Amino acid sequence: MSITAKGVSRRFGDFVALDDVSLEIPSGSLTALLGPSGSGKSTLLRVIAGLERPDAGTVVIDGRDATALPPQRRGVGFVFQHYAAFKHMTVRENVAFGLKVRRRPKAEIRRRVDELLELVQLPGLADRYPAQLSGGQRQRMALARALAVEPQVLLLDEPFGALDARVRKELRAWLRRLHDEVHVTTVFVTHDQEEAMEVADRIVVMNHGHVEQVGDPRTLYEHPANAFVMSFVGPVTRVGDGLVRPHDVELRAEPNGTTSEAMIERLVHLGFEVRVDLVLEDGQRLLAQVSREDAEQLELRSGQIVFVRPSHVRVFSKQ
Amino acid sequence: MPTDTLPRPTVERPVGPSPLGTPTASARPTRLLLRSVALGYLAMVLVLPVGAVAWRAFAGGVAPVWQAVTTPDALHAFWLTVLIAAIAVPLNTLFGVACAVVLVRHRFPGKRLLDAVIDLPFAISPVVIGLALILVYGQEGWLGGWLAERGVQVIFSLPGMVIATVFVSLPYVVREVAPVLREVGTEQEEAAWTLGASPLRAFLRVTLPSIRWGLAYGVVLTTARAVGEFGAVTIVSGRLAGQTETMTLFVENRFEGFDLVGAYAAALVLAGLALLILLAMTGLNRKGSS
Amino acid sequence: MYLSLIVLLPLAAVVWRSSRGGAAEFWHAATTPQALAALRLTFVVALAVVVVNLVLGTLIAWVLVRDEFPGKPVVNALIDLPFALPTIVAGITLLALYGQSGPFGVNLAYTRAGVCLALLFVTLPFVVRAVQPVLLTIEPDMEEAARSLGAGGLTTFRRVLLPTIAPAMLAGGALAFARAVGEFGSVVILSGNVPYRTEVASVHVFTLVENDDVGGAAAVSVVLLALSVVVLAALNLIQRRSTRHAD
Numbered sequence: 001m002s003i004t005a006k007g008v009s010r011r012f013g014d015f016v017a018l019d020d021v022s023l024e025i026p027s028g029s030l031t032a033l034l035g036p037s038g039s040g041k042s043t044l045l046r047v048i049a050g051l052e053r054p055d056a057g058t059v060v061i062d063g064r065d066a067t068a069l070p071p072q073r074r075g076v077g078f079v080f081q082h083y084a085a086f087k088h089m090t091v092r093e094n095v096a097f098g099l100k101v102r103r104r105p106k107a108e109i110r111r112r113v114d115e116l117l118e119l120v121q122l123p124g125l126a127d128r129y130p131a132q133l134s135g136g137q138r139q140r141m142a143l144a145r146a147l148a149v150e151p152q153v154l155l156l157d158e159p160f161g162a163l164d165a166r167v168r169k170e171l172r173a174w175l176r177r178l179h180d181e182v183h184v185t186t187v188f189v190t191h192d193q194e195e196a197m198e199v200a201d202r203i204v205v206m207n208h209g210h211v212e213q214v215g216d217p218r219t220l221y222e223h224p225a226n227a228f229v230m231s232f233v234g235p236v237t238r239v240g241d242g243l244v245r246p247h248d249v250e251l252r253a254e255p256n257g258t259t260s261e262a263m264i265e266r267l268v269h270l271g272f273e274v275r276v277d278l279v280l281e282d283g284q285r286l287l288a289q290v291s292r293e294d295a296e297q298l299e300l301r302s303g304q305i306v307f308v309r310p311s312h313v314r315v316f317s318k319q
Numbered sequence: 320m321p322t323d324t325l326p327r328p329t330v331e332r333p334v335g336p337s338p339l340g341t342p343t344a345s346a347r348p349t350r351l352l353l354r355s356v357a358l359g360y361l362a363m364v365l366v367l368p369v370g371a372v373a374w375r376a377f378a379g380g381v382a383p384v385w386q387a388v389t390t391p392d393a394l395h396a397f398w399l400t401v402l403i404a405a406i407a408v409p410l411n412t413l414f415g416v417a418c419a420v421v422l423v424r425h426r427f428p429g430k431r432l433l434d435a436v437i438d439l440p441f442a443i444s445p446v447v448i449g450l451a452l453i454l455v456y457g458q459e460g461w462l463g464g465w466l467a468e469r470g471v472q473v474i475f476s477l478p479g480m481v482i483a484t485v486f487v488s489l490p491y492v493v494r495e496v497a498p499v500l501r502e503v504g505t506e507q508e509e510a511a512w513t514l515g516a517s518p519l520r521a522f523l524r525v526t527l528p529s530i531r532w533g534l535a536y537g538v539v540l541t542t543a544r545a546v547g548e549f550g551a552v553t554i555v556s557g558r559l560a561g562q563t564e565t566m567t568l569f570v571e572n573r574f575e576g577f578d579l580v581g582a583y584a585a586a587l588v589l590a591g592l593a594l595l596i597l598l599a600m601t602g603l604n605r606k607g608s609s
Numbered sequence: 610m611y612l613s614l615i616v617l618l619p620l621a622a623v624v625w626r627s628s629r630g631g632a633a634e635f636w637h638a639a640t641t642p643q644a645l646a647a648l649r650l651t652f653v654v655a656l657a658v659v660v661v662n663l664v665l666g667t668l669i670a671w672v673l674v675r676d677e678f679p680g681k682p683v684v685n686a687l688i689d690l691p692f693a694l695p696t697i698v699a700g701i702t703l704l705a706l707y708g709q710s711g712p713f714g715v716n717l718a719y720t721r722a723g724v725c726l727a728l729l730f731v732t733l734p735f736v737v738r739a740v741q742p743v744l745l746t747i748e749p750d751m752e753e754a755a756r757s758l759g760a761g762g763l764t765t766f767r768r769v770l771l772p773t774i775a776p777a778m779l780a781g782g783a784l785a786f787a788r789a790v791g792e793f794g795s796v797v798i799l800s801g802n803v804p805y806r807t808e809v810a811s812v813h814v815f816t817l818v819e820n821d822d823v824g825g826a827a828a829v830s831v832v833l834l835a836l837s838v839v840v841l842a843a844l845n846l847i848q849r850r851s852t853r854h855a856d
Contacts, residue, residue: 550811574798
């Protein structure tokens with residue numbers, strides 16, 4: 001069930017949330033809409049869901065023009081950042097809601113709810129109320145609820161944003177595994193590039209209501225289309241007019257004609273990597289990242305003079 | 320008009336006992352003094368008068384009270400009150416919920432005006448309200464003549480009393496539901512839409528249950544106001560005993576006529592109802608804040 | 610649609626009717642000695658009652674929030690009694706206790722004090738209920754911090770608490786004022802409605818209506834409304850000023 005958005009624009013008063021956005025999401029993929037707050041990613045998701053009407057543009061879901069369809073009829077499942085659990089209903093009733101609306105027979109509902117609760121690993125909690133569940137459990141319930149009606153498309157709006165770091169990591173991996181099992185076209189919104197890189201097949205990087213670049217994680221990391229994408233998707237450090245990845249900054253103990261002199265201001269030990277804060281002769285600051293072994297080999301110390309050679313420097317034209 | 324201080328379920332979380340053990344470190348004598356003044360004032364103004372109703376009503380024994388309360392006029396007054404409330408309260412509830420939804424979720428020109436108009440019944444004396452209704456619906460009133468030609472009499476009969484009651488008890492549901500509705504937000508409803516529920520169904524099955532305590536509280540307040548209304552109804556009804564007398568009018572009538580037992584007996588019924596209402600209010604307070 | 614039929618139309622009618630006889634008649638009706646006396650009494654008493662409420666209402670709210678004593682939940686619930694009890698019942702019970710044959714030997718019937726008492730009853734909950742939630746959200750830490758810096762009880766109250774609760778006090782006071790100015794049921798019983806002495810504006814309007822002087826009634830009503838609006842607007846202004854200074 002592919003999704004195609006063409007020329008979608010939406011503004012709220014003076015604020016332009018989406019500016020002529022066009023996008024293709026292939027069937028069965030797990031796509032992330034990645035960007036800072038205000039980039040329009042949530043708005044785009046809601047337009048796809050039908051929760052928001054675009055000022056211009058079309059949305060096509062599975063070959064059918066859905067632009068005028070209300071959310072009820074688009075066949076989308078939606079998961080909210082703050083769960084949107086029906087607080088006065090039990091977990092079972094929550095998950096069964098969509099099925100009840102479609103008037104499925106009771107036995108079928110019961111069976112399906114049990115199946116789904118198994119799938120999301122919440123088996124014994126069917127008769128609890130959302131208030132009695134943890135955040136992670138509530139979100140899994142929300143997912144089960146959305147999946148219950150077998151949507152063509154699953155949309156998640158910052159689904160792990162309200163959870164603490166450990167639970168977030170667990171659920172990320174879990175979502176990936178779920179997708180591999182269920183294969184529903186899935187789009188999720190996040191501002192966390194690590195999350196997007198870890199979970200998604202394809203990432204759509206957005207900023208100020210525009211799509212900056214679309215691609216798989218590796219392409220985005222190694223071949224960013226512009227400075228924004230490059231700095232958003234991974235760490236960068238500035239060299240003259242260009243940007244370079246800290247781990248592409250080579251460090252040597254001796255100069256060799258292509259290197260520049262720099263002094264180590266500070267060494268930060270980040271587990272198996274070491275971040276090196278450097279100052280060039282002309283006062284420019286630079287970041288380098290080396291493995292622990294390399295750091296030991298070069299006997300790096302604060303205050304030491306080393307010789308640096310940045311490689312893969314990218315210079316982007318001003319936009 | 321600052322009406323966001325209507326009786327609202329107050330969250331009863333005692334902030335009192337600090338880890339140090341004593342509820343804030345003020346001196347004991349001051350505390351006792353303040354407490355006695357407060358409680359004394361309350362007793363004088365509030366508690367004793369209510370006790371007095373029972374005391375006066377039963378001054379001559381239980382039998383006269385029962386008799387007074389079961390005369391045809393008294394019974395008629397009772398049922399009339401119930402009837403009026405049974406019309407006014409549901410009307411205002413429907414209106415209140417619709418109004419709250421419109422106020423909280425929509426923007427439109429004149430919203431501020433709507434807001435202010437809803438608060439009008441709070442600011443206007445019931446007597447003025449009665450007067451206004453006569454001016455419009457009375458024999459010489461704007462609409463009154465037109466209606467009279469069609470055989471519809473508003474003033475001095477039931478419709479007028481219902482309208483008066485509706486007017487005075489109008490704002491309560493709106494004012495109690497609106498903040499709750501605002502807090503609940505629209506996400507749950509949107510979730511229901513994505514699951515296939517029509518907007519109406521989503522509202523009924525998802526949103527209404529989530530505002531039910533605020534709504535119930537508003538309904539209780541509306542009922543209390545409707546039953547207790549006196550000023551506007553007295554002008555509009557003509558006070559024909561046995562025909563257009565509500566319980567409150569009955570009490571006054573008996574009182575002016577020196578039928579003290581009758582008056583206090585009916586007052587006792589109303590006070591009893593008031594206590595029930597108080598119980599409901601307190602109970603809903605707790606539910607609302609949990 | 611519903612709103613206009615019920616609310617707006619009748620109100621417009623009052624204003625219109627009051628001006629039907631022309632400005633002269635309006636002025637005449639609104640300034641009869643009796644009307645003026647009634648209006649003056651109403652406003653003076655209402656303001657007095659509001660002041661009392663501001664002090665005692667805040668005190669009661671403080672005691673309910675910060676103090677512990679047996680039966681507190683009951684007392685807390687009772688505050689709402691004036692909302693639940695019909696005004697006419699309030700009137701006759703206050704009369705029973707503080708009137709001619711009352712057990713306390715006090716006779717407030719036919720007196721201005723009686724009017725005050727009736728109004729105190731019906732306006733009791735407004736300030737209390739307005740201030741309570743604000744007090745509940747103030748951490749005791751603020752008070753304790755002030756104390757640790759050397760402030761005595763009264764100073765703490767004045768400098769720390771008062772600015773925070775002032776807007777709520779004023780809001781509750783405004784509501785109490787609006788209610789007091791319009792109150793009818795309880796006053797009509799307790800005060801005896803002696804013209805020029807204990808007759809309040811609402812009762813005066815009532816009398817005019819009963820005597821078929823609809824134009825006069827409308828005129829006095831309009832004046833009553835106009836004056837209330839002025840006072841309420843003033844209170845609103847003060848409230849907004851104090852909100853700016855809060856925090």
